[in-house]
Amino acid sequence: MLKIYHSPGTRGIRAIWVCEELSIPYEIVPVDFGAEYRATPEWRALNPVGKVPVMVDGDITMFESCAMTQYILDRYGDGQLQPTKDDPSYAYYLQWSWFAEATFARPLGEIVNHRRAFEPELDAVVAEMKGRATACVAALNAALSDRTYLLGDTMCAADLSICYVMRGYRRMVSEALPANVQSYFDKVTALPSYEATVKADTNTAERLKG
Ligand SMILES: N[C@@H](CCC(=O)N[C@@H](CS)C(=O)NCC(=O)O)C(=O)O
Incomplete structure (x- = not known):
């Protein structure tokens, strides 16, 4: 197991x-x-x-x-939870899967690390990282303008991965999410x-x- x-x-x-x-x-x-x-x-x-x-x-x-x-x-x-390799959406499956950790989680991780490692907290660094994370949320909001999930009507593992990071974003940056992201987050986190x-x-x- x-x-x-x-x-x-x-x-x-x-x-x-x-x-x-x-x-x-x-x-x-x-x-x-x-x-x-x-x-x-x-x-x-x-x-x-x-x-x-x-x-x-x-x-x-x-x-x-x-x-x-x-x-x-x-x-x-x-x-x-993933498209087949010959499906046109496979490229986007890879994109959002990597985006979740390499681009969206990264600035949030920097906030955690700076708060843990430096006293007093480096405000300018934290502000910069919040801005970078917010740019990721804006990109997600745009991508979700015409779809329920990142690949369309079918949920994939990238959605779960992104919503895990969104929890940190809400805690560290802002509880208020743009409308498309909010309904997406609500839907994915309503899953049993x-x-x-x-x-x-x-x-x-x-x-x-x-
Ligand atoms: N890219 C790694 C990141 C792992 C990571 O940073 N984990 C955090 C907890 S979510 C951690 O262990 N932080 C402690 C530290 O960086 O000192 C992954 O996705 O597994």
Whole structure:
């Protein structure tokens, strides 16, 4: 069974959500998010840069959350949540999947890192990163002007990945989303799989508290 090493609220949510959406069995291994634990040789053996999540499937140990979700789809997804490679929308599937982590999550990650690492917080850096994240939301809003999901009428894994990042955007930058993004976010997070994911995440936090 897939083992997802997860700290509450973090990117392991992507893999958990895909498993919940596709009813793929998985197990969560709760991970102490403290910097001290993530610096231990035990954790670095699983994730050499000391981040979360990690996913183990038999002999395979992976870090990078979007790579994990793609692996789950390719190995266990039976063609669901992604277009086939010969479908014209496949290019956009790749685009939005990469955008979720490489472009949209990046400025939000910088805000988290600057708040954690520097005292006092560097206001100019945070303002710049908020602006970059807001530009991503504007791009999503434009893309969603004539469609329900990023690829049209059919939801794909990129939608889940983007909506995971949107949670951080709402918390760190602005609760108020532009109209198309708001209804998209509401629709995707109304899925029973999202509720199950939030429950699994909360349960992980409780297990860590012991
Ligand atoms: N691109 C990586 C990013 C992993 C990442 O930054 N994880 C965060 C939690 S969501 C983390 O471990 N942050 C701690 C740190 O960077 O020190 C992925 O998608 O897995």
